[in-house]
Amino acid sequence: MDVQDTAYDAEVIVVGAGPTGLMLAGELRLAGVEVVVLDRLAEPTTESRGLGFTPKTMEVFAQRGLVERFADLGIPLQTTSRGHFGGLPLDFEVFPGAHPAVQNLPQAYTETMLRTWAAELGCDLRRGHTVVGLADTGEYVDVSVETPDGPRHLRTRYLVGCDGGRSTVRGLAGFDFPGTPATLELLLADVRGCDIRPRFIGEWLPGGVAMAAPLGDGVHRVVVCERDTPVRRRTGEPDFSEVADGWRRLTGEDISHGDALWVSAFGDATRLATEYRRGRVLLAGDAAHVHLPAGGLGMNTGIQDAFNLGWKLAAVVRGRAPRSLLDTYHAERHAVGRRLLDNTRAQGLLFLGGDAMQPLRGVLGELTEYEVVHRHLAGLVSGLEIRYPTGPGRHPLLGLRMPDVELVGDAGTTTAFTLLRAARGRGLVLAHDDAVLRSARPWADRVDVVTAKPATGIPACDPPPDALLVRPDGHVAWAAPGEAEELTEALDRWFGPPAARAV
Ligand SMILES: Cc1cc2nc3c(=O)[nH]c(=O)nc-3n(C[C@H](O)[C@H](O)[C@H](O)COP(=O)(O)OP(=O)(O)OC[C@H]3O[C@@H](n4cnc5c(N)ncnc54)[C@H](O)[C@@H]3O)c2cc1C
Structure with a gap:
């Protein structure tokens, strides 16, 4: 267990107040962890960058009651059940009951929503604070920070680098x-x-x-990719005239009279950290993986990294789970990162590969007519088919996300996400069987034990499970029929020993 007496400035320091750092800070605060977030920017960025959410991210938000927050902030969401893989159209309705995707929503709005949520939960965000040094002693991490008031040194138990593709923490x-x-x-x-x-x-x-995509208020995002253009070594952002010239050469349209709000250049550099944790330092989001923003997956993956890490790090910091729980963060999310890189490379080739790729596009387009292929590709880009090695057992739902199905129980009818939302970062045991309910009760301080079962079933899961253990990130860690000992093994594995046995 990881409990110590040293004085800390914060139990966890998160570097970076982008979508990944803010999601992580909120998750840690839900579990009562003291969090300081440091960001070098004096003010939040207004860049539109990531333009929406995959169905999986929408499910993550729905499990914490964050979808409604956009409306509360007056930010309308444009939902869609359509997606694509390298330009090949896909329909997410192959996953019945899944939440829709969201498109054309500038990233600055997403950050506003997450920042407001994290602040309400008590997150201490310090702007104008740039991390310039760190030392992991094995017992704690000392962090050197340039602040508006001069250099400062902070001590923390864990440091998480959510500081983007050029991550200082990573280096x-x-x-x-x-x-x-x-x-x-x-x-x-x-x-x-x-x-x-x-x-x-x-x-x-x-x-x-x-x-081109409309962003509202008469603003359009345009992206220009001219074939055979060499990669330029840039020291700053390109001039709008470069974009307008490229747009004219490609489309014949003149946009040079437009008012450019943000101009940028990006490429297909593709990199993945070999480890997501070294001692007491962890990476999440772009700090751990960079790739072509094909299919709009970067921000989504960062938010999901944070969602996977938050409850695990909180359990370790609170002394409830062994440090080895953090190894499952690397095991689960590094595998997702590797697949993300393959996926975006393949999309880049299909999308930007020019005429040479046309025959392949044709053949793949024909293949997507087959439901199994369509579902496979839709699963890749929606994130809905991510399966973690949660074991033990062989139930087909194991490791997959718990869909937002209707449940019936002693307290009436509800839904899986309503219960996850109410659990506020704790796990869920859903069962009718007294023996199952009894065996889960010793973990009742970190798992909500609810008498409930699926009302009509679970898509693609026949027969539906009699009982389920759902982790705080919505993934199924055990399902009945299965051995009762498997449930206690799974509870032990994901939530640490029960209160009576805790050290
Ligand atoms: C043109 C473009 C289009 C994109 N479109 C999409 C899309 O449609 N969908 C999608 O999912 N993704 C998209 N992305 C990717 C998405 O923007 C990133 O994946 C996302 O911003 C990553 O979030 P993050 O929180 O990990 O890192 P960032 O958003 O980069 O945040 C990192 C934060 O760390 C801070 N920081 C950095 N160094 C330090 C330091 N030393 N000390 C303190 N603070 C520091 C920075 O100020 C910043 O606030 C796009 C990206 C680009 C460039």
Whole structure:
């Protein structure tokens, strides 16, 4: 167990107040962990970057009651059941009952929502604080920070680098970040004052690919990828005239009179940290993985990294679970990261590969007519088919996300996500059988034990389980029929020893 007497400035320091750091801070605060978030920016960014959520991220938000918060902040959500894989259209309705995706929502709004939530939970966010050094002694981590009031030193039990693709924490803590450098460059601008025809998943043109999406308030996102353009070594952002010239060469349309709100360049550099944890330092989000933003998966993956890590780190910090629980963060999310890199590389080839890829696009397009292929690709880009090795047992739901199905029990009818939301970062045992309910009760301080079972069933799971253990991140860790000892083994594994046995 990981309980110590040293004085700390915070139990956990999170570096970076982007979507990953804010999600993690909120999850840690839900469990009562003292969190300080440091961000070098004096003010939040207004960049639109990640433009929406996959169905899996929407499910994550729904499990914490965060979807409604957008409406509370006056931010409308544009939902869709459509997605694509490298430009091949997909329909997420192959997953009945799943939450829809959200499109065309600037990342700055997502950060506002998460920041408000984390602040309400008591998160201490310090802006204008740049991490410049760290030392992991094995007992704690000392962090050197440049602040508006001069240099400061902070001590913490765990440090999490959520500080983006150029992560300082990653470099300072000696993480390896192998991969491939960029082979192409795409230019982007958010532009107001131009009437631009939407090209949501891009338009293949003789000179390359042009994308356009409306962001509201008369603003359009345009992305230009001209074929055979060498990767430039840039010291700053490109000029809007470069984007407008490229747009004209590709589409013949003139947008040079537009008012550019944000101009940027990005590429297909693809890298993955070999470890997500070194001692007391962890990585999450872009700090752990960078890739072409094909299919809009980067921010989504970061939010889901945070959702996987938060409850585990909280359990270790609270002394309820052994440090080895953190190894499951690496095991589960590094595997997702590896798949993400393959997925975005494949999408990049299909999408940006030019005429040479046309026969492959044709064949893959035909294959997506088969439901099993469609479901496989939709599972990849929606995140709904992520399966963690939660074991033990052989139930088909094991390791998958718990769908938001209707449940009936002693307290009437409810839904799985209503219960997860009420559990506020704790686990759930759903059962009718007295023996199952009894065996889960010793963990009642960290798991809500509820008399309930699926009202009509669970999609693609026939017969539905009689009882379930759902982790705080909504993944199924045990399902009946299965051995009763498997349930106590799973509770022990994911939640530490029961209160009576705790050290
Ligand atoms: C053009 C473009 C389009 C994209 N489209 C999508 C999309 O549609 N969907 C999607 O899911 N993703 C998309 N992405 C990717 C998405 O923007 C990133 O994956 C996401 O921002 C990662 O979030 P993060 O919190 O991990 O890191 P970041 O958002 O990069 O946040 C890192 C934070 O750390 C802070 N920081 C950095 N260094 C330090 C330091 N030393 N000390 C203190 N603070 C520090 C920074 O100020 C920043 O606030 C896109 C990206 C680009 C560039």
